[in-house]
Amino acid sequence: MLRRFTRDVITGQGFTHSCDVRQVMIVALLKKSAFFSNLSQKAAPMVNIFTGPDLKRWSPITYLFILIFAPAIFFVTAMWIDAPVTNALTNWPPQIINFFELLTRLGESDWILIPTLLFWGVAPVSNLLPLGYRLQWRLRTFGAGCGFVFAAVALPGLVSALIKRGLGRARPVHMDELGTLHFSPQWGDWTFQSFPSGHTTTAFALATAIYLLTGRWGALAYIGAVLIALSRIVDGVHYFSDVVAGTFLGVGGALWVYHQYRKRKWGFDGHKKGHRLRWAVPYKI
Incomplete structure (x- = not known):
């Protein structure tokens, strides 16, 4: 019935x-x-291409094609798409702009990295506390998951910070005077740290980590990641190409961390098929 x-x-x-x-x-x-x-x-097989055994089948020609194709896409986007998109989105109604200004705060990494690092370090000592076996097991499992989230967010975030300071792309505030393709490394000037978007990198890395840990419903986190990425353009601090680069860096970095965990069996079972794996406790009980 x-x-x-x-x-x-x-x-x-x-x-x-x-x-x-x-x-x-x-x-x-x-x-x-x-x-x-x-x-x-349907997205599961695609994730497995970048994390599972299929990753070993990539040839050097594939990597060479990516290295050539990605810069070409960036320059085309920067020359013909970035300026129109920036002008259109920054002229949205003030109510919408105010909403995205509040939303963009979620793309900062401190509220993610500090709690996950703290719980990752504290969870292994739960066996010293007078807790039940089931509760200790769950605490250690949750702590291991926090460690994975920390690594999946921190690594691409660090790479993003180094790239944006090394390249020194001018932000949209300099668009009228310098254009969309001006590069001048300025480690102390945030207005020359546009490419890639760090908030977007963090948002998509977190969404990917949540999806890999929780399964299909965890993919809802990508909705928030898209909104955060959009907020960076609406606020006038990043170009469209910065956001796209941050998206690929965040997703790719989190998948790389997941691949390392999976290869070494740190918390994930080493099954060869599928990407949604049962989370296991990496500590001895």
Whole structure:
């Protein structure tokens, strides 16, 4: 009977014209969740290409193609797309701009790195406390997960900080006088640290780590990452190409960390198929 009710809810059958709003909302949510679940399952093989055994099949020609193709895309985007997108998004209504100014704070890494590092260091000593076996196991598991999140966010964030200071791309505040392709390394001047977007890198690295740890519903974190990336353009502190580069750096860095964990069996089971692996405790019990 429960199976029949679920089928009727998903298909919308069995409802009359006088059905209340709650039933309509349930139908809409279930249909959207079914679509989202299928989309997440289709993304699993793609993740495995960058983390699993398929990664070893990449040839040097593939890496060479990426090294040539990526800069070409950047220059095309910087020359013809960055300026129009910046002018369009920074002229949005003030109410929308104020919303994105509040949202962009979530792209900073301190509120992520400090708690995860703290709990990662404290969780292993839980066996010294007079706690039950089940609670100790869960604390150590959660601590190991915090360690993975810390590494997945900190590594691409560090790379982003070094690249943006080394390249010294001028931010949109200098667009009228210097253009979109001016580079002048200024380690002490934040207005010359535009490429790539650090907030975007952090947001997508965190979203990827959450997705790898929690499965299909964790992919909802990418919605927040997209909004944070958009906020950097709306606030006029990054170009569209900065955000795109930060997206690839955040996702790629988190996947690389995950690949290292998976290869060394640090917390994840070493299964060869699929990317959603059971989280295991890396400490002896």
